[in-house]
Amino acid sequence: MNMKNKHARLIAPLSTLAVGTTIAVAVRIGHRWSDAIATEVVVVLFAVGYYLLTGTKSDIGAIYGQREDERQRHVVMKASRFAMIVMFGVTFVIALIMVAANKTYWQEDVIASVGGVSYFLALLANGAHDEDATGDDRGIMATDSVTGVDQKNNVRPPM
Amino acid sequence: MKNEVREYRRIRELSQADLAEGLGVSRQTIIAIENGRYSPSLPLAFRIAHYFEVPVETMFDPSEEAEA
Numbered sequence A: 001m002n003m004k005n006k007h008a009r010l011i012a013p014l015s016t017l018a019v020g021t022t023i024a025v026a027v028r029i030g031h032r033w034s035d036a037i038a039t040e041v042v043v044v045l046f047a048v049g050y051y052l053l054t055g056t057k058s059d060i061g062a063i064y065g066q067r068e069d070e071r072q073r074h075v076v077m078k079a080s081r082f083a084m085i086v087m088f089g090v091t092f093v094i095a096l097i098m099v100a101a102n103k104t105y106w107q108e109d110v111i112a113s114v115g116g117v118s119y120f121l122a123l124l125a126n127g128a129h130d131e132d133a134t135g136d137d138r139g140i141m142a143t144d145s146v147t148g149v150d151q152k153n154n155v156r157p158p159m
Numbered sequence B: 001m002k003n004e005v006r007e008y009r010r011i012r013e014l015s016q017a018d019l020a021e022g023l024g025v026s027r028q029t030i031i032a033i034e035n036g037r038y039s040p041s042l043p044l045a046f047r048i049a050h051y052f053e054v055p056v057e058t059m060f061d062p063s064e065e066a067e068a
Helices: A003-030 A033-054 A059-064 A070-101 A108-128 B005-011 B016-023 B027-033 B042-049
Strands: none
Touching: A003 A033, A033 A059, A059 A070, A059 B005, A059 B042, A070 A108, A070 B027, B005 B016, B005 B027, B016 B027
16 A cells, blocks of 8 residues: 555544534533533544544545545445435435424434435445455456467567 | 456456555455445546556447446
């Protein structure tokens, strides 16, 4: 792993830590120290979790570790689209409840949470998994039917 | 889209990880391409063909659906 990848892996956890610490500071201003410390502990756990996740060789690890390839970017797009649809759906349902209950509250936290969870689940669903791996052997020599093709016989290792 | 990536990789005695590294993509992407679950972009398709030194139409056959 080169230095660029090493730093890229830190982006998600450090961003989580920065945003989370800001929230913890806000909690301290409006509440007690114990609440702020509890918030910060959760934030640190999330950041550590992110860091560990970015170290895995899964699609999610590559995506959160900022080293995704074109297929993984496609997975991100599909997951974002799914999360957006879910968030619109939840927003619609909450709006219906609001109108029916004649209340004016707006559950942003519910919408954001459902959107975030949907995104993560969509990443899991659309990503490739290691159990899909087949034929990762160190090269089974070609069968006669394969080597029978002239172009394939001419294949040479890249320089 | 049917492709010959697995066959050429085996002829070269390369692992999926070796090929992934050579092409600058993840191993999961090689798995997905070989299994026909992902059709690579045009630039990646050409990179794969160049890597194995064959024409792109030899490596990929758009007229056939891959066996999943």
